Amino acid sequence: MACKKDHSDLSDIMSNLPYDQGGVGRHKCAACAYKKGFDAGYSLKEELDINEVLNGLEESQAASQRHKSPHAAYALGYYDGVCAKTNSK
Ligand SMILES: [Zn+2]
Numbered sequence: 001m002a003c004k005k006d007h008s009d010l011s012d013i014m015s016n017l018p019y020d021q022g023g024v025g026r027h028k029c030a031a032c033a034y035k036k037g038f039d040a041g042y043s044l045k046e047e048l049d050i051n052e053v054l055n056g057l058e059e060s061q062a063a064s065q066r067h068k069s070p071h072a073a074y075a076l077g078y079y080d081g082v083c084a085k086t087n088s089k
Contacts (some may be wrong), residue, residue, distance in 0.1 A: 001058055003061050004058070005058075010035075013034060014034075016068050017030060017072050018039055018070060019068060020022070020070070027060055027067075029058050029059065029061060030068035031059050031061075033071075034073040034074065035054055036053050036057070037075060037078040037080075038080055040077075040081065041078035041082040041085070042081035042085045044085065050053070054071070058074065059088055062078070
């Protein structure tokens with residue numbers, strides 16, 4: 001199933017992500033990976049098993065996040081989540 005969520009708010013972030021050249025998760029939705037990472041970083045959750053997270057994602061959309069690295073997206077989301085948390089204090 002391809003992801004049907006509206007990720008237009010993330011298109012700038014997605015366009016700056018590196019392409020995933022055939023790695024695990026190449027066809028997973030990088031925008032969803034970013035959001036998962038953001039939530040984990042913001043709530044300072046114990047880091048989940050990244051492969052488990054990526055396995056649970058929907059397939060990528062034919063948009064700016066197509067073939068973007070979901071690993072990079074998750075890491076960037078985590079970073080942004082931690083920063084957002086810090087800035088909100
Ligand atoms: Zn998605």
